[in-house]
Amino acid sequence: MRSPCLLLFFSFFLLLLLSLSSSSPNDRQVYIIYFGEHKGAKTVQEIEETHHSTLLSVKNSQEEGRESLLYSYKHSINGFAALLTSDEASILSEMEEVVSVFPSRANTWSLQTTRSWGFIEELEGVSLKKSNHLRRRAKYGKDIIVGLLDSGIWPESRSFSDYGMGPVPKSWKGICQAGEAFNSSHCNKKLIGARYYLKAYEAYYGRLNTTNEYRSPRDHDGHGTHTSSTVGGRRVHGMSALGGFAYGNASGGAPLVRLAMYKVCWPIPGGDPALENTCFEADMLSAMDDALADGVDVLSISIGTSGTPPKYPEDGIAMGALHAVKRNVVVACSAGNSGPTPATASNLAPWIITVGASSVDRVFTSPVVLGNGMEIKGQTVTPYKLQDKFYPLVYAANAVVPGTPKNISAGQCTPGSLDPNKVEGKIVFCLRGNGPRVGKGMEVKRAGGAAVILGNLPANGAEISVDPNVLPGTAVVSDDAIAILNYINSTRTPTAKIIPAKTVLDVKEAPFMAAFSSKGPNALDPNILKPDITAPGLNILAAWSEVSPPTKLASDPRRVKYNLLSGTSMSCPHVAAAAAIVKAMYPHWSAAAIRSALMTTATVINNARKPLADASGSIAGPFNYGSGHLRPVHALDPGLVYDASYTDYLTYLCTTTTGTKFDSSFNCPAHPISPTNLNHPSIAIPNLNGTLTVKRTVTNAGTGRSMYSVTITPPFGVSVEISPKILKFSQVGEKKSFKVTLKAKSGNEGAEDKKGEYVFGSYEWRDGMHVVRSPMAVSIAN
Numbered sequence: 014m015r016s017p018c019l020l021l022f023f024s025f026f027l028l029l030l031l032s033l034s035s036s037s038p039n040d041r042q043v044y045i046i047y048f049g050e051h052k053g054a055k056t057v058q059e060i061e062e063t064h065h066s067t068l069l070s071v072k073n074s075q076e077e078g079r080e081s082l083l084y085s086y087k088h089s090i091n092g093f094a095a096l097l098t099s100d101e102a103s104i105l106s107e108m109e110e111v112v113s114v115f116p117s118r119a120n121t122w123s124l125q126t127t128r129s130w131g132f133i134e135e136l137e138g139v140s141l142k143k144s145n146h147l148r149r150r151a152k153y154g155k156d157i158i159v160g161l162l163d164s165g166i167w168p169e170s171r172s173f174s175d176y177g178m179g180p181v182p183k184s185w186k187g188i189c190q191a192g193e194a195f196n197s198s199h200c201n202k203k204l205i206g207a208r209y210y211l212k213a214y215e216a217y218y219g220r221l222n223t224t225n226e227y228r229s230p231r232d233h234d235g236h237g238t239h240t241s242s243t244v245g246g247r248r249v250h251g252m253s254a255l256g257g258f259a260y261g262n263a264s265g266g267a268p269l270v271r272l273a274m275y276k277v278c279w280p281i282p283g284g285d286p287a288l289e290n291t292c293f294e295a296d297m298l299s300a301m302d303d304a305l306a307d308g309v310d311v312l313s314i315s316i317g318t319s320g321t322p323p324k325y326p327e328d329g330i331a332m333g334a335l336h337a338v339k340r341n342v343v344v345a346c347s348a349g350n351s352g353p354t355p356a357t358a359s360n361l362a363p364w365i366i367t368v369g370a371s372s373v374d375r376v377f378t379s380p381v382v383l384g385n386g387m388e389i390k391g392q393t394v395t396p397y398k399l400q401d402k403f404y405p406l407v408y409a410a411n412a413v414v415p416g417t418p419k420n421i422s423a424g425q426c427t428p429g430s431l432d433p434n435k436v437e438g439k440i441v442f443c444l445r446g447n448g449p450r451v452g453k454g455m456e457v458k459r460a461g462g463a464a465v466i467l468g469n470l471p472a473n474g475a476e477i478s479v480d481p482n483v484l485p486g487t488a489v490v491s492d493d494a495i496a497i498l499n500y501i502n503s504t505r506t507p508t509a510k511i512i513p514a515k516t517v518l519d520v521k522e523a524p525f526m527a528a529f530s531s532k533g534p535n536a537l538d539p540n541i542l543k544p545d546i547t548a549p550g551l552n553i554l555a556a557w558s559e560v561s562p563p564t565k566l567a568s569d570p571r572r573v574k575y576n577l578l579s580g581t582s583m584s585c586p587h588v589a590a591a592a593a594i595v596k597a598m599y600p601h602w603s604a605a606a607i608r609s610a611l612m613t614t615a616t617v618i619n620n621a622r623k624p625l626a627d628a629s630g631s632i633a634g635p636f637n638y639g640s641g642h643l644r645p646v647h648a649l650d651p652g653l654v655y656d657a658s659y660t661d662y663l664t665y666l667c668t669t670t671t672g673t674k675f676d677s678s679f680n681c682p683a684h685p686i687s688p689t690n691l692n693h694p695s696i697a698i699p700n701l702n703g704t705l706t707v708k709r710t711v712t713n714a715g716t717g718r719s720m721y722s723v724t725i726t727p728p729f730g731v732s733v734e735i736s737p738k739i740l741k742f743s744q745v746g747e748k749k750s751f752k753v754t755l756k757a758k759s760g761n762e763g764a765e766d767k768k769g770e771y772v773f774g775s776y777e778w779r780d781g782m783h784v785v786r787s788p789m790a791v792s793i794a795n
């Protein structure tokens with residue numbers, strides 16, 4: 014039996030694939046037995062008893078049942094997690110009440126900030142006065158509670174100070190769970206809750222090794238501290254990364270929100286701490302069950318699956334999020350760091366906000382000057398400097414220990430690969446790939462090199478994730494990597510110098526999409542466009558665990574309070590913060606309405622007034638960024654919203670999954686409704702054959718009377734008609750429906766070329782004040 018894998022979308026964006034496989038059918042593993050919503054009114058004890066007796070139906074004794082039960086999900090989610098053989102699991106999956114039975118996968122993370130919020134402000138293009146006015150009305154997210162599923166939190170960080178904050182909201186029912194180096198006094202009026210979950214982790218790996226981890230909500234890793242401070246960190250003056258980079262006043266996106274940490278991610282024993290963390294689905298479901306009962310308003314989950322996406326009923330994050338949406342809790346998740354390969358986006362359920370990652374307008378320049386006088390752009394946040402003179406330069410592949418195969422890995426400075434005799438005192442040029450970037454600098458240092466230049470592979474394009482190297486160094490884009498190699502080849506005595514790094518702001522063109530950001534089309538249901546939106550995720554500065562090195566390399570003795578990281582893990586909390594602010598302004602809006610406000614107000618234009626590009630400089634599209642780049646101030650005044658209820662999502666599930674029975678109070682309609690008609694703020698049509706009509710409904714969220722007219726930018730080779738073309742509203746909350754008819758143009762040369770490929774367009778409703786934009790992605794049937 015092979016189960017798919019779950020991933021935290023990690024800093025340094027290297028994903029770990031962990032395959033849980035059992036060699037014999039008698040091997041037990043953790044399964045989730047999922048019943049959907051609770052049926053009727055039952056006490057927590059009654060629910061637990063039901064779970065227990067269900068489990069006993071496949072176990073030999075009370076004792077065996079008790080010992081194998083890990084969790085009873087009993088507050089919002091109905092189900093349990095237990096150690097089962099595959100036979101026992103398959104018996105349970107045949108029970109009538111059961112929605113799904115699936116192995117608890119090991120997820121990993123696609124695992125803040127001085128600049129990203131200021132930059133977003135610029136993209137908004139609204140006056141400071143209007144922006145401040147709207148933010149004040151939204152009270153900077155005051156009293157909205159954002160829960161995070163992550164690696165824990167470093168509560169002493171200044172970002173989590175509760176100075177001047179009012180009492181904890183009365184609605185809050187959560188706790189501050191004590192554990193190693195963590196007790197109730199580590200929570201405050203900012204960090205109002207903290208819990209930890211590791212039963213499924215320990216069922217798989219055995220008891221947690223506490224040498225480099227806390228058995229408590231305290232963050233050893235740093236990831237959870239980073240994401241938490243990005244959502245809701247207080248304003249901290251004069252903060253910077255190691256070496257003074259990115260200096261400025263840091264603040265989270267919604268500085269007055271309350272935070273609750275649900276620690277679900279733990280290190281893999283014997284793994285490389287720089288990369289390997291894991292978050293078990295059974296632990297995550299328990300965290301979500303508690304978070305919803307505790308009273309969170311928004312959930313930020315920088316965790317996802319990689320590889321083949323599981324079907325919705327067998328996807329713990331998707332199911333937990335559906336329970337959340339029923340309770341009007343917004344769920345933002347990272348899209349993943351598996352780009353630029355197409356169809357890699359994870360967290361694909363339409364009720365989740367799926368977030369891609371893009372750059373900000375800040376670079377850390379540290380150019381290389383070659384011996385021939387050529388100057389090459391470089392970027393780094395390395396806090397060490399070389400002397401101002403030329404050093405001998407060597408390509409790593411020409412300096413490997415004798416006997417190393419001369420394959421592509423030879424130039425990648427993998428541990429133990431370099432020959433000290435050949436690199437001593439030199440600048441070593443290494444290529445990316447095979448292991449963490451900072452590990453390559455570590456290898457150069459080990460072998461006695463003076464500095465490292467890290468070259469992008471063509472797949473990395475022009476995107477540089479800056480690193481606090483352990484020795485002087487910088488990093489260059491792929492075109493420049495080739496130029497350096499050509500120079501090394503052209504001379505017997507290559508030399509170079511590295512100019513020390515400095516922070517440069519207002520860089521044009523920004524944002525561009527990060528190459529690592531996972532892409533559409535949606536591998537699970539191509540009728541739903543994913544990702545939904547993009548937000549800053551490249552070189553983001555935020556708070557950090559004070560016991561974790563900035564590089565996360567075990568051999569790095571440095572410690573920092575703030576650190577720069579990249580990943581969709583970093584962009585997801587930006588969107589969670591924006592959702593919290595919208596929620597503060599419109600407390601009664603559904604999760605779908607809030608998502609719609611964020612999506613329809615996003616921009617596809619960069620700060621040079623050009624279309625958003627990808628890391629290689631090509632024009633990006635909805636499969637990179639969904640609706641575009643987040644603009645939270647615009648989202649506070651969206652004009653119209655595409656609303657969808659919990660029932661709409663259940664109806665959608667009727668069309669895509671057979672025999673769904675999430676909620677016994679709901680019956681699937683006799684005639685299934687096409688998934689394209691889910692009232693999503695975007696349109697995706699795979700294999701358009703002839704003509705297709707899609708229905709959408711908008712709700713007036715503006716000021717009473719208004720009249721909107723539509724502008725269409727059809728995808729190439731597709732004609733699009735919208736009817737009616739004008740929508741008149743007389744009051745707030747009024748709904749109007751319209752039809753979008755898409756037709757593949759025939760006899761059109763261009764359309765012929767595009768068969769099977771996706772083409773993109775958009776339509777916009779405008780009333781003179783608001784622009785409500787929806788992207789369209791269409792492929793024409795072959």
Ligand SMILES: *[C@@H]1O[C@H](CO)[C@@H](O)[C@H](O)[C@H]1NC(C)=O
Binds near residue numbers: 194196198
């Ligand atoms: C919590 O731990 C701190 C030390 O980290 C200690 O000073 C404090 O008294 C403890 N508080 C409680 C309530 O135990």
Ligand SMILES: *[C@@H]1O[C@H](CO)[C@@H](O)[C@H](O)[C@H]1NC(C)=O
Binds near residue numbers: 222224
């Ligand atoms: C716990 O981790 C430390 C540090 O990685 C290691 O030295 C030790 O052997 C581990 N202990 C066990 C019981 O695995």
Ligand SMILES: *[C@@H]1O[C@H](CO)[C@@H](O)[C@H](O)[C@H]1NC(C)=O
Binds near residue numbers: 250251260261262
């Ligand atoms: C940070 O905030 C302080 C006080 O509000 C202000 O004087 C300073 O200019 C700010 N610094 C930056 C880099 O924005």
Ligand SMILES: *[C@@H]1O[C@H](CO)[C@@H](O)[C@H](O)[C@H]1NC(C)=O
Binds near residue numbers: 420
């Ligand atoms: C290159 O050689 C190393 C060492 O033998 C090996 O581990 C690696 O897999 C090889 N890489 C490729 C791409 O063949």
Ligand SMILES: *[C@@H]1O[C@H](CO)[C@@H](O)[C@H](O)[C@H]1NC(C)=O
Binds near residue numbers: 495502
């Ligand atoms: C450099 O020269 C070597 C042979 O000496 C060749 O294999 C390699 O492709 C050259 N690299 C570049 C970038 O020209």
Ligand SMILES: *[C@@H]1O[C@H](CO)[C@@H](O)[C@H](O)[C@H]1NC(C)=O
Binds near residue numbers: 702703794795
């Ligand atoms: C398109 O629809 C026509 C008529 O329904 C059908 O005959 C044809 O096979 C379809 N083509 C594709 C590629 O699905």
